Amino acid sequence: MESIQSLLKSIPHYEALPGYLKALMPSLVSSVVILALVLVLALFLVWLERKVSAHMQDRLGPMYVGGWHGWAQTIADGLKLLLKEDIIPGAADRFLFKTAPILVFIASFASFVVIPFGMSSIVSDLNIGILYVVAVTSLSVVGVIMAGWASNNKYALYGGMRGAAQIVSYEIPAALAIMTIVIQVGSLSMQDIVNAQRGGLHHWFIFRNPFNFVAFFVYFLCSLAEVNRTPFDIPECESELVAGYHTEYTGFRFALFFLAEYANMFVVASIAATLFLGGWTQVLPGVSQIVPGPILFTVNALFLVFLQMWLRWSLPRLRVDQLMYMCWKVMIPFAFVLLLGVGCLSVFWK
Amino acid sequence: MEVEYSGEVMTLNMGPQHPATHGVLRLELKTDGEVVAEAIPHIGYLHRCFEKHAESVEYPGVIPFTDRLDYVAAMNQELGFVLAVEKLMGIQVNSRVRCIRIIMAELNRIASHLLAAGTYGMDMGSFTPFLHCFRDREKILDFFEETCGARLLYNYNWVGGLMFDIPPGLEKKIIEFVDYFEPLVDDLNRLLSYNHIFVKRTADVGILPADRAVFYGVTGPNLRGSGVKFDVRKEEPYLGYEDIDFDVPIGTGEFGPVGSCFDRYIVRIYEVRQSCRIIRQAIAKLTPGDVQEAIPKRVKPPAGEVYMRTECPRGELGYYIVSDGSLKPYRVKVKSPCFCTLSAFREISRGAMISDIVAIVGSIDIVLGEIDR
Secondary structure, three states, X not given: OHHHHHHHHXXXXXXXXXXXXXXXXXXXXXXXXXHHHHHHHHHHHHHHHHHHHHHHOOOOOOOOOOOHHHOOHHHHHHHHHHHOOOOOOOOOXXXXXXXXXXXXXXXXXXXXXXXXXXXXXXXXXXXXHHHHHHHHHHHHHHHHHHHHHHOOOHHHHHHHHHHHHXXXXXXXXXXXXXXXXXXXXXXXXXXXXXXXXXXXXXHXXXXXXXXXXXXXXXXXHHHHHHOOOOOOOHHHOHHHHOOHHHOOXXXXXXXXXXXXXXXXXXXXXXXXXXXXXXXXXXXOOOOOOOOOHHHHHHHHHHHHHHHHHHHHXXXXXXXXXXXXXXXXXXXXXXXXXXXXXXXXXXXXXO | OOOOOOOOOEEEEEOOOOOOOOXXXXXEEEEEOOEEEEEEEEOOOOOOOHHHHHHHOOHHHHHHHHHOOOOOOHHHHHHHHHHHHHHHHOOOOOHHHHHHHHHHHHHHXXXXXXXXXXXXXXXXXXXXXXXXXXXXXXXXXXXXXXXXOOOOOOOOEEOOEEOOOOOOOHHHHHXXXXXXXXXXXXXXXXXHHOOHHHHHHHOOOOOOOHHHHHHHOOOOHHHHHOOOOOOHHHHOOOOOHHHOOOOOOOOOOOOOOOOOHHHHHHHHHHHHHHHHHHHHHXXXXXXXXXXXXXXXXXXXXXXXXXXXXXXXXXXXXXXXXXXXXXXXXXXXXXXXXXXXXXXOHHHHOOOOEHHHHHHHHHHHOOOHHHHHO
């Protein structure tokens, strides 16, 4: 935000603008920047997923559009979706039906505000950063339920209900896993968490103590459930519920769900990267920042995204009751033990 | 599984256009939340009057229709009909024809089981095994294309012989394929069959006990999955299967009760291995000869009736043919294995969850073309 402000100040006659515009300008510019980032990222991730899955399955994936390995395929797909007819089922609740995709998209879009791409590449380093992310990403549940309900389709309803049950339950172990780190840092701010891990690989939280190591996997699994990825993709499993909560959506409304899903993948990956894998800090100890932070951070997060894709294309999916069992009877007790362990460590070992 | 019902029942219509119903099966589910109190299959969306058609064309003309019964195992379907007519006419084919028929039928069985295993993986949410299976199935279809020009619906088995002899060098290619393919079965097992999630999803679901399976007339891998050792190739050998050494795998309940979805699935995987064994032996037995020497000038069986059953990939396929001595069959009745299996569906799916319904439908591996005919 500060860098954007100073950038804006360098524009001639900027100071002459009316006060309210001057106050609004930085946030407007940064939201446009994030929006562009989210769109490009989602398009890239869709392409990446298609390539990763293709190579796992002895295929090539998109190869033609745009020339080099079909890089423009998702752009073409996006344009196609824009041109598609927008169908709203006759018996649907029109208002909720239209609002749901926007809400889901906003939820994933808004969490980008506090993602620390680099030392100064963050829109706003809120002092409650991580709490804000947890809160905002849960907002997408509302959109999922709205979409399921408003479509007036039984499959969509099932998808919506499953999504709600799943995402809400997996918030708990995910939040507990996040808490283990927050206890050790003593701050909710994303930048503080990253700064606490400076100084090389062995300072990363994942390698600090065994509790953190397990907490990383707990968080990673829960984040898979939160973004509805295999093996936890039961709200939208195509073999049972056709397409789950977005069965009835077409055209750009569907594209919004799709974009949000891929943006969310990156969000949860970047949270995991920030909390456990050192975020934008340098990998080797004793080396000053040679590689720019944003590049390190992106590589870090993309590695986790790749892990998500890898899992998705090799595992079958769980059944809804097995999923709940895993959450309430395995993950939550585990996360509590971790929290307790980390708490004891930070009290007695300091 | 003991389930408490809340009493509020919602009817969920699954199919005929649904990604998991493998064709045009329609399931009427009475659901209570995620639990299915009753699943009623409705069939007939693919009815093409096969049996009536068969009465209005001459015998050789029926063979292409039989291909379209079970379109993923067409070689086996036409084989059953051809054997029935040959039995009625008392035609003896030479050893080369018999061996080629065995090779083709077993290759077709592998292709069909690969499709079943792959789509079952997809039903369970795992997409990659599906494409791995299709990659290998494609190679088998290439053999068929090389032999008779068609990849799916062959019209290759004729009454008294074959449409063409196999092209020179094909037997070597088939052996190469079997050598390449057998280790890949282990790959599939690692990727899908013994995956923990997959086992959890299938091992306790859709239990069909042996006595109920026999009661419903279930045959084929579904019956063997329930632990009953019955294979027409062993019980009533045809084509010289009696001289070939192979095992009949049965479900053993590795991870749960016998007769679960997992058992039905894994029996198919075992059978693929046995088919590879059979192919090797049949190729070793291949002798030179004329594959068309026994083809009659006119297929005109004497008046009478015949029942011939063969083991097709989905179970025991029976053709009952009544002949009045003319060029056209008086009546052709098909005993379809999938139809019998589907009749057990209602019982084994009671009290399952919606996801289990998909698991059960996938595990009984039905082809609607054969059920509806």
